[in-house]
Every structure is written in structure tokens, then in C-alpha cells.
Amino acid sequence: MVSALGGALDSFWQACREGRSGLRENPAASPLPVATIAPAAEFTGKIQDFGPLDDVKKKAIRKGSKLMAREIQMGVAAAQLALESAQTRDFYPSRRFGVSFASDFVVTTPQELTDAVAACRVSKEGVSSLDLNEWPLKGLTKMTPLWQLKYLTNMSASHITIYNALYGPAYDVTNREASFGAALAEAVETIKRGAADAMIVGATGTRLQSYRFVDAYKYGEISEEALRANGGNGVVPCRPFDARRCGSIPGEGAAALVIESVDSARERGATIYAEVLGGVYRASIRHASDLGGVGRSLASNRDSLREAYATSLRAIVAKFGLRPEEIGHINAAARGDANLDAAEALALRDVFGDACDSIPVVSLSGHIGNPGAGCGAIQTVASILALENDELFPTLGYEEPDESFRVNVSREGGVKPGASFLKLCGNTLGQTSAVYLRKYVG
DSSP states (O other): OBOTTOSOHHHHHHHHHTTOOOOEEOOTTOSSOOSEEBOOTTOOOSGGGGOSOOHHHHHHHHHHGGGOOHHHHHHHHHHHHHHHHHTOTTTSOGGGEEEEEEEOOOOOOHHHHHHHHHHTEEEETTEEEEOGGGIIIIIGGGSOTTGGGGGOTTHHHHHHHHHHTOOSOEEEEOOGGGHHHHHHHHHHHHHHTTSOSEEEEEEEEESOSHHHHHHHHHTTOBOHHHHHTTTTSOOOOOOTTBTTOOOBOBBEEEEEEEEEOHHHHHHTTOOOOOEEEEEEEEEOOOOGGGGTSTTSOTTOSHHHHHHHHHHHHHHHHHHHTOOGGGOOEEEOOOOSOHHHHHHHHHHHHHHHGGGGGTSOEEOOHHHHOBOTTHHHHHHHHHHHHHHHHTOOOOOTTOOSBOTTOOOOBOOSTTOOOOSEEEEEEEOTTSEEEEEEEEOOOO
């Protein structure tokens, strides 16, 4: 993985269980008007970040990384590290190994456009403006060749398949924070129906790129407290499920898993971290007129978001015939958002009723902020490690319960994770996903 808590599994897990946060004070030189961020500070984008590589692959990735936005670099790095760890490459034929990779929509940077826009500026009577009629001859010619390839959402999957000669099914999922659950669910079904023997599944995202930050701010996702504190007042915490929550902390990161059938994993003597049963993806979208007019998020109110989460929960319960006592813990999407956190908690109560009082719920947002589409993948890894270590990590930032809902938030370390978990993913547009994993018993 690539995260605000680093990428090595051992050190990442230690940071999680000890309640260490990857949130940092935003440098004064940053263009983002927010005091606190969760950067993947260890990730430089240099070739050493992509793990052990032979000379041919090293040369290809070093060259290709010049055509990758930072979040695509993070995604490719996480995938390469996962493939190296899994040691599956020589076991499966190329055409039986696929990719299912998720991302946010990937946005160009202002710097890519500066020279081109400047070339199209005209001044008339002392007023400067942009003349788009000049764009074909003066603006476009100033753009870096192949610049668009850096920002296509399918480029993570594309680079991964090319560098590793993976010719099986390939999917690109772009549903913001709901992406990873959908990508993992699709990958599981691909193996189950016999279309592939193994899949690399992952997600990458950022809220630290300027346009992605603006987009998150537009939908009211950024912590208002962090915005007010901009100016050297220290690190502002993220408060998932807490009564004082006021928004998420922007972050970045990526993670990837290799999945295969249990029979094949046994045959090749693989290290099995967990068994993934599968997942679901759902959406609950209401017309803008129902929410107060065009221009607002299509799922900006609590009731619509609650419906979205409940729809995915009911679908996964029905798919696997789950009983509440079969769920060891729930890894929530909660990231300190006033509406999303409440909607998720209320949906859990809608589906599981009073059983919610006995199912531990955790959120990793206090540790890693909100890395956009990458959050679901990183959080899933955290819960897999919790199963392996038989211990839940604490939910950082949760101190004062919200009296408008009841959920069993695990705020202290040492709580037992059970033998399975549900991972919920969701975004402000009413898209949600859920996956169910359990501890592997040979």
C-alpha cells in the first residue's frame, strides 16, 4: 500500500493498533487553504517506491511514470508491491490473470494549462480575457504531448497490465469513495465464473490535488474546523461518528490485493491473509429538485444517504445469508462528515437493529484522512491485519457520542475483531458498496 502511515504492512499495523495518526500540518507553501492534511509522505514517485524489479521492468516503469499523475503512480506502486508479495506471476498463464482497479476521476493540474492559457489571453481596453478562438493554434500547441494520458482513469489498470503482461479481464471502476468495494466484488465474481484464475484488485485516490480539493469542498466534505484553523494552529483531528465532527481531512493513498481461488492458493503454498466472500455495489440517487434545486449533491441530505447505505447492507446480507452474530466487526466509511457518518450509523441500525449494540464498528479516517477512492482499499487492509493479529485498532477522534444515533464505535485498542468483517464504502453522491471478508481457516 501507499498511505499516510507508510506502506510496509508491519509498521502500518503497528501505527494502527497504537493509535498513531498520519495527519500532518499543511506546509505554509501549500496552495490548499486547509491546516491539516494526510499525505503519503514516504512516497516520492521514484523507481525505488515500486518495489523489487528486474532491469527491464525498472526501465519501463521509470519511463512510464512520466506519464502518470501522482495518484496513478501510487496505484501502480501498490499493485507492483502486491504482486511481488504474492509471488503469483509464474503460477498463472497471462490470459488467466486479470486486473480490477479503482480510482477517482483523475484531474489535470493547473500547471499543465498555464502556458497554453497564457498564449490565448488577449487585452482590449485594458481588460484581459481568454480568447478560446486562439486555442487550436496558440493554446493547444503549448500543451505537453501526451499530457492527457497522465489523467485517464483507466491508466492504473493499463500500466499494471502492460508491465506485468496480464491479459485477463481488466476493469476500471470510478465511483469515488465507493470504488474499491465495487472493484473487489467484480473481481471475485470474475474468478467465480471462471473468467480468470487470479486478479490484482486495488484503488488509488487523492484529495490533495488542487482541483480534487475544490471538488470535495464544493460538496461540503472538507473539515470546516481545519479550514478555520489554517494559519499555524496545529493539526486538526478527524472525528468519525463524533458529535463534533465537521468534515473530512484531505489525504492520499492506494492499496492493492491479489485474490485467487482457495484451491490454487493451497496448491502453490501461498500466504493466505483472509477469505473474501464477495461484495455488492448499489446507488440511491434522487432528483436534484427533491433536494432543493440543481447544483446540490444528488444525495446531499441525510435520508438519501441513509437509504444508499441501507440498500448495500441489505443486498450483502441477502447475498450471503448473513446473521448479525456472523459479523465480527464493521469497518465503516465514516470520515467525520456530518451527514455521511450519521447516515451510515442510522443505516446500520435500520438493517441490524439492536444487534448493532454488540458489533464493534471502527473507522480508519482518524489515522489516514480521506484518500478518496483509495480509502476503501487501505481500510480493508487494516481490517485484514486486525483479523490476522486478533485485535482491533482504535477509532481515532471519536470521543463524544452523537445522541442522534447509536453505534458501537470501538475507541480503545485491544477489542477482539471477531472472525470476519463487513467493509462499507460510500460517497456523497449516494453510491455505496460493501464487501464481506473472514479469517481463513485451512
